[in-house]
Amino acid sequence: MITLLLAVARRDLLLARRRRIEALLPLGFFIVAAALFPIGVGPEPQTLRQIGPGVVWVDALLAAMLSVTQMFASDHADGSLEQMLLAPQPLVALVGGKVLAHWLSTGLPLVLASPLIGLLFNLPAPAITMLVLTLALGTPILSLLGAVGAALTLGLRSGAALVFLLVLPLTVPALIFGTGAVVALDSGLPGQAQAHLSLLGALLILTLLGAPPAAAAALRISLD
Amino acid sequence: MPLAPHRSSALPALGGGTLAAHALACRRGRRLLFRGLDLQLPAGSITWLQGANGSGKTSLLRILAGLSAPAEGTLSWNGQPLAAAGDATRAARLYVGHGNALKDDLSLLEALAFLARLQGLDEAGPRARQALDRLGLGARADAPVRTLSQGQRRRGALARLALDDAPRTWLLDEPYDALDQDSTARLSALLTGHAGRGGAVLLTSHQALDLPGLARVDLAAWGVAA
Numbered sequence: 001m002i003t004l005l006l007a008v009a010r011r012d013l014l015l016a017r018r019r020r021i022e023a024l025l026p027l028g029f030f031i032v033a034a035a036l037f038p039i040g041v042g043p044e045p046q047t048l049r050q051i052g053p054g055v056v057w058v059d060a061l062l063a064a065m066l067s068v069t070q071m072f073a074s075d076h077a078d079g080s081l082e083q084m085l086l087a088p089q090p091l092v093a094l095v096g097g098k099v100l101a102h103w104l105s106t107g108l109p110l111v112l113a114s115p116l117i118g119l120l121f122n123l124p125a126p127a128i129t130m131l132v133l134t135l136a137l138g139t140p141i142l143s144l145l146g147a148v149g150a151a152l153t154l155g156l157r158s159g160a161a162l163v164f165l166l167v168l169p170l171t172v173p174a175l176i177f178g179t180g181a182v183v184a185l186d187s188g189l190p191g192q193a194q195a196h197l198s199l200l201g202a203l204l205i206l207t208l209l210g211a212p213p214a215a216a217a218a219l220r221i222s223l224d
Numbered sequence: 225m226p227l228a229p230h231r232s233s234a235l236p237a238l239g240g241g242t243l244a245a246h247a248l249a250c251r252r253g254r255r256l257l258f259r260g261l262d263l264q265l266p267a268g269s270i271t272w273l274q275g276a277n278g279s280g281k282t283s284l285l286r287i288l289a290g291l292s293a294p295a296e297g298t299l300s301w302n303g304q305p306l307a308a309a310g311d312a313t314r315a316a317r318l319y320v321g322h323g324n325a326l327k328d329d330l331s332l333l334e335a336l337a338f339l340a341r342l343q344g345l346d347e348a349g350p351r352a353r354q355a356l357d358r359l360g361l362g363a364r365a366d367a368p369v370r371t372l373s374q375g376q377r378r379r380g381a382l383a384r385l386a387l388d389d390a391p392r393t394w395l396l397d398e399p400y401d402a403l404d405q406d407s408t409a410r411l412s413a414l415l416t417g418h419a420g421r422g423g424a425v426l427l428t429s430h431q432a433l434d435l436p437g438l439a440r441v442d443l444a445a446w447g448v449a450a
Contacts, residue, residue: 007341011330018329079323082291087342088315224292 001093008084008097009104016105027109030063034117045122052121053131053182057175059117060110060135061142065167067106068146069153069160071098072219076154085223091216095151099143099212107139127186130193134178137200141174144211151218174203240391240422241302241316242266243288248297250283257283258446259296265393265424270415270435273428275443281428282322284443285395288426289319315344319395324381328370332356332380335369340387355386359410375402385414391423400429 016023037055038048075081084094114135118128149167153159181196248261257280265271265288275281286292288299290306299306301313326335333352340348340355356365359379369377382399394415400408412435415425419437427433 004342007338011327011334011338014334015327015329074327077323078327079321079325080327082319082321082323083325083339083342085291086289086314086317086319088344 001089004087004089005093005097005100008094009101012098012101013105016101023105024109026063026067026106027113029066030059030110031113031117033062034059035120038120048121049123049186052118052123053127053179053186055121056114056117056131057135057138057179060114060139061168061171061175063110064107064139064142065146065164068102068143068150068167069163071102071147071150072154073150073159076223081154081219082223085219091219092212095147095212095215095219099140099147099215102147103140103143107143110139111135123182124186127182130182130185130197133197134181134200137197137204138174138178141200141204141207142171144207144215145170147215148211148218151215151222154219154222174200177203240267241393243306243317243393243424244300244303245288245294246298246300248284248287248299249295250280250287250292251295252280252283256295256448258443259448261297261443261446263288263426263441265426267391267422267424268419269439270419270425270437271427271439271441272433273426273441273443275428275447279443279447281443282397285319285321285397285426285428289317289321289395290314291319316390316392317395318343318384318392319397320381320384320399321397324377326369326377326380329368331366331368332361332372333365336380336383336387339384343384343387345387351387352383355383356380358386358414359383360406375404375407378402379407382411382414385418389421391418391421393424394418394426396425396427398428398430400431400433 034056037051041047041051072081075084085091087094111132114132115128118131123131145167146163149163150159152166153162156162177196177200181193181200184190184196185193243265245261245263248263249259250257250261257278261284263271263284273281273284283292287294301316306313325339326332327338330338333349333356336352336356337348340351345351353362353365356362359382361376361379361383364372364376369380372380378399378401385394399411403411415427416435419425
């Protein structure tokens with residue numbers, strides 16, 4: 001089961017490497033969209049610091065959604081997905097591999113780029129560290145929920161827009177705890193930040209357990 | 225380099241069994257395609273599934289492969305209901321559909337090796353290279369799939385049949401599509417060789433087939449008047 005998971009993840013990463021521009025688009029979106037806010041809102045340091053965590057999180061959310069809609073689409077188009085469904089190993093492992101590859105190729109770059117965006121919003125060092133930490137816990141949640149949405153809308157016209165509508169409401173708890181942790185730390189409440197962070201971690205575990213079987217079931221229905 | 229016969233403790237005896245369908249019905253949308261279909265694919269047989277466009281050939285293959293659920297009826301493996309036999313029998317079936325399942329950005333060898341791994345075969349790399357050689361694609365093994373012609377891609381997809389010698393039940397949707405004369409002969413040799421080893425084949429084809437011991441099944445026999 002783990003072998004299949006790794007084989008799928010390795011293949012998807014190889015594909016991402018062969019299509020580097022496509023794979024880096026979400027990261028480009030993340031940086032450009034975040035950079036627009038200081039220009040639009042005005043360069044008032046206090047305002048920027050206040051909206052910073054929320055903006056970075058929403059931005060990361062949209063960037064992750066942007067790419068997740070395509071998670072199964074090309075495999076569906078060329079028949080690979082059928083073969084994956086017919087593999088003797090459990091489909092959950094395969095979904096796990098795809099999510100892992102998606103997170104490594106789009107989620108992780110967002111996490112790594114977030115300190116830069118934090119500086120752009122005049123966040124102090126501790127808040128930036130917290131921002132990175134929350135995104136590290138939060139972006140896998142986005143990949144996992146996105147996989148469910150992508151599986152449900154497979155083969156539908158305007159499926160991408162549907163994924164946004166389906167998945168974005170589900171990401172609200174992650175958004176609340178993620179931004180909450182950074183804001184709490186920035187307003188001098190480390191205890192509350194800790195609590196938010198723990199809840200975000202719990203949310204990740206919950207999604208990790210629930211999302212892959214749901215996505216696997218959705219794939220079977222979509223291909224029936 | 226000869227490869228060891230397939231061995232994997234996780235998988236049951238591969239193939240050599242009889243896949244059978246009982247009173248199968250298939251519905252696509254509101255339309256009933258066929259009803260009451262009985263079919264047996266005993267070891268060592270090659271069956272040509274015939275029928276007009278839209279009569280449900282692909283749907284039947286997908287049901288037998290386990291991709292879709294039939295509207296009515298059951299599948300069995302060696303007399304046991306397939307539902308009870310579970311995921312394990314998936315390894316005993318091999319489905320090659322319309323899609324070639326080869327990724328454009330991978331090399332032919334990488335794409336085929338991945339499919340071999342998916343099937344649960346070990347030594348996927350060497351196996352894939354050997355299979356490509358058998359289909360006459362050895363020289364193109366390292367070329368990206370995107371650079372190959374339609375017929376070469378089809379051959380690449382069919383190279384899955386040559387990955388190992390296990391007597392699985394092959395379910396092939398238009399395998400002769402886009403093949404040139406030489407490849408057609410190679411495929412026919414693969415099919416008869418497979419049947420000789422105790423495997424079973426069910427295939428659709430728009431071209432006339434000339435294979436020894438070929439059985440024919442016409443979907444029109446169970447079709448529902450449109």
